[in-house]
Amino acid sequence: MNILYLNGSPRKHASATKKLADAFVAGMREAAPSSTVDEIVLYDKSIAACRGCFGCWHRTPGVCVIRDDMGDLLVSFRRADVIVWSMPLYYFGMPSKAKAFLDRLMPNNSPLFEERNGSIRHPQTYDAASQSHVLISTCGFQTTERNFEALALQFDLLCGERVSKVLCPVGGAFAAERPGRAARTRLDEVRVAGAMYAVPKSIPLNTERLLSTPVFDPDRYMAVVNRVAAIAKTPPGKERTPPSNRANAILEAFAARYCENLEPDDALAVECAFSDEPSRAVLLCEARTCTVRPAPDGRTQTRIEADVALWERIVSGETSITDALLDGTLRVWGDFEAVLRFEDLFEGVEV
Ligand SMILES: Cc1cc2nc3c(=O)[nH]c(=O)nc-3n(C[C@H](O)[C@H](O)[C@H](O)COP(=O)(O)O)c2cc1C
Known part of the structure; x- marks a missing residue:
């Protein structure tokens, strides 16, 4: 299994979300030891904003007019079996570099309209049928409610049923240099969820729900x-x-x-x-x-x-x-x- 692990936090290696994503990926590797992991720190990459020129659809199909790190990243993205999106919640959405990365995936989509499960999308230009996604995110507040909905829905629309989510409130508990007992327990639970995910490429909804409960009394x-x-x-x-x-x-x-x-x-x-x-x-x-x-x-x-x-x-x-x-x-x-x-x-x- 090729795992593309995208760290979308500007805090890079100090990211609280990364602690959870590391635990999840470690769990996946325990269950599928032959997996390869390509870890990309998006904030270390040169990824310009999409110019909206549609050159990648019309003038040079599949190729972006901008020459930066996105060329290689598009290839890694297409090759991945599992994409782990690790990012903090920013204003109920994603941080700007993660959004820039997402927008720049446009060369991987075709200009055609396709209806699937009641929504319209641009189909992938490559065979993505067996590709699956994991969204891992933390936030500052003590609750997921009226906080994570927009980000979660964005991934549902992007990935359909092929996305699992680990959305943990109280990110500060994980960011601490020496996480306390409750946070360490949650990290263990996330590692177990990673192991559960490795084969079916999904985690049960009740596990997603458990992982979303705050580790401290709100x-x-x-x-x-x-x-x-x-x-x-x-x-x-x-x-x-x-x-x-x-x-x-x-x-x-x-x-x-x-x-x-x-x-x-x-x-x-x-x-x-x-x-x-x-x-x-x-x-x-x-x-x-x-x-x-x-x-x-x-x-x-x-x-x-x-x-x-x-x-x-x-x-x-x-x-x-x-x-x-x-x-x-x-x-x-x-x-x-x-x-x-x-x-x-x-x-x-x-x-
Ligand atoms: C610009 C910005 C916007 C944020 N927006 C939210 C938000 O909408 N809801 C929330 O609960 N936390 C919000 N936070 C807090 C972060 O999500 C939280 O600190 C997170 O754990 C940081 O994770 P990281 O260490 O992986 O970057 C925001 C933080 C920043 C810097």
Whole structure:
């Protein structure tokens, strides 16, 4: 099986969608080990916008007047058994380079009109009967509803029944350098879906639906994004949050990322201290909640101290407690294992 894997994210190798597409392709290869994969990063290619001249239909049938990387890509496209379209959702559609690529497929279509399954199309100029497509996409919002419909419909119209879709909301969960547990589970599910896809070249609708469920509770995720964004998005060099409530805002943002359900009789209390500010507070992680409590608190098992800027970088996912510990910028007193456990209770989220 020849797999043409198109990475349509401007973030190229840092793409969240790519993590899902990599998992899907890995699954396909597990089930069909002799498959070849041609991975194309569209944003590394020279693909000009279609000029709409119809030269590829009339003057030089099958050949575009523009000389760029699309000439070779058209050949790869025709040869592929499976085309994996990996792209983020942009304004309910696709990113511009992916659209430029799509428009430039025109030389692969003939000017004839053909009616199929109730819609009119231009038939392919090559035998595409056994070619199938997988659309893999992530988005920023926490839901697929009233978000992915236009992109999904565009692929339905383009590919008919030959398209399967993996549309995962909460792309930030996958973009994080160290995806949390929920995102890792979803990546495994996508890999299994890839293995299921390899032979019938389709995945069951209920699997598509399962993969579209958000990996975090949607309301909670919205709270995380809004709190973390308030801290992380202030221009560098400027105070990210007013000094008087910085420490509190940081710890509130941390608490909002809490993703674990501890056993009812289990709890973890970590005192967070700021080396350049007098404030300190305790994060108390319990069965379903994480709350910010005043310090000192009798239940505290461990104390972490870092300066405000480092805490902000930890909350916004630029570094981790463990990494900061290793490079000596963060200090810990008390139960060291509690620190490692503590970090695992919070989702990595890129916002
Ligand atoms: C220009 C632009 C438009 C976007 N439009 C949407 C959108 O309509 N809906 C949505 O949920 N997310 C939207 N997003 C968020 C991205 O889909 C999201 O960050 C995605 O996970 C990025 O994936 P990538 O890392 O593979 O590029 C948009 C992002 C950008 C930069």
